[in-house]
Amino acid sequence: MRYKGAVEFRNVVKKFGQFTAIPDLSLSIEPGELVTLLGPSGCGKTTTLRMLAGLEGPTGGQILIGGQEVTRLPADRRDVSMVFQSYALFPHMTVAQNVAYGLESGGMKPAEARERAAEGLVLVGLEGLGARLPAELSGGQQQRVAVARALVLEPQVLLLDEPLSNLDARLRRRVRTEIRELQQRLGFTAVYVTHDQEEALAVSDRIVVMKNGVVAQVGSPRELYEAPASEFIADFIGEANVVGGEVLSVEGGIARVDLGGAILALPARGLREGPARLAMRSNAARVRTAGAGVPGRVASSAYLGDHVEYEIDGPLGRVFVVDDESDTPLPVGTEVVLDLRPRGLALIPEGV
Structure with a gap:
């Protein structure tokens, strides 16, 4: 054939x-x-x-x-x-x-x-x-x-x-x-x-x-x-949260980024120092009640069997998070921290 x-x-x-x-x-x-x-x-x-x-x-x-x-x-x-x-x-x-x-x-x-x-x-x-x-x-x-x-x-x-x-x-x-x-x-x-x-x-x-x-x-x-x-791509492919951050420095194509108080190293994608937008996937964070991370408060939670879905209010605005390590949803109003994972985060290039 x-x-x-x-x-x-x-x-x-x-x-x-x-x-x-x-x-x-x-x-x-x-x-x-x-x-x-x-x-x-x-x-x-x-x-x-x-x-x-x-x-x-x-x-x-x-x-x-x-x-x-x-x-x-x-x-x-x-x-x-x-x-x-x-x-x-x-x-x-x-x-x-x-x-x-x-x-x-x-x-x-x-x-x-x-x-x-x-x-x-x-x-x-x-x-x-x-x-x-x-x-x-x-x-x-x-x-x-x-x-x-x-x-x-x-x-x-x-x-x-x-x-x-x-x-x-x-x-x-x-x-x-x-x-x-x-x-x-x-x-x-x-x-x-x-x-x-x-x-x-x-x-x-x-x-x-x-x-x-x-x-x-x-x-x-x-x-x-x-x-x-x-x-548009970030939201359409996988329904990412689009959040604001700050590029603190760039060296060797890697940006040091302040995201709600958490400091991350991410591919710079042509960006320089200054305000930036990031795509944050729903699985890019784990919801913790203590430890280092971006502070927030539970706005809503839902148990879906193999994972818990949260909406978290904080310095990033309201973000949607899927936590597959939780088996019991935290109550609305609970103070939490978002433990971020760089793999689910990406800087969005300027001008698009």
Whole structure:
């Protein structure tokens, strides 16, 4: 199977009448990468995917797949396959017939299409279920049928549009793991659209975070989570607290930072001495009743089984903290200290 095409957007613009949905998009995706387009509703991620699929035409710029320009090619000539949010399975056809449908529509002989469909079902772990109707499968199994139907076409790029949104939370976790394992095993290029930050972190080689049609940051899941380029990224990826601090000095790329009275050493990220903003992850502090740290007072607490969630008032403002070492919530009003851990803290670069 050969699905390992590169993707490139060159200064792509998309307008709907007077509204500019995508002002100027340039983005490259390497062969064999799974790249997720992530962002809130209306950010342009689905429009970008639809332009790549040929379902929307760009107003300007170029789109290339496998080094060939496809900007004006119709969808059926782009060598891509799409997995839709709704699965789009034919209810009157068996699973095997659904998987073989695109092959036969493209002119493949029925016997060869059936053989290829059977191979596709093996790939997604559904061997032996080809004779069933879609209604006889679970939601996760139906999603795997949709993936198999796309893969048997051997596209250069597989497109996935919110593929897990119709599944419950537990099934989403399982199916996203299956999709990621399949992608890594076969090495196909995939462009994945979701609004779910956890899903994006779990499946991606790289994440493209979009805001108002513009790329806000591109990076690996770890880069985006641990080194957000802006307050928007910090809040959107992992819902960080954005707090104020003071850079006391910088030496060798390391900043000495005063954060609510606690002194920390953090990567300077281009900052100099003076006021600064930091992303503070909810798991960056442990709530203690004594010891060194940032003073505060419990504003709210909630027991959630394997952790306790707190809102703490103090010199950093009101911050949200998840403490997985506590098993009994502290009462509202309790005086506490926040024992900070540098790994969950990052300075936010200036001007973003």
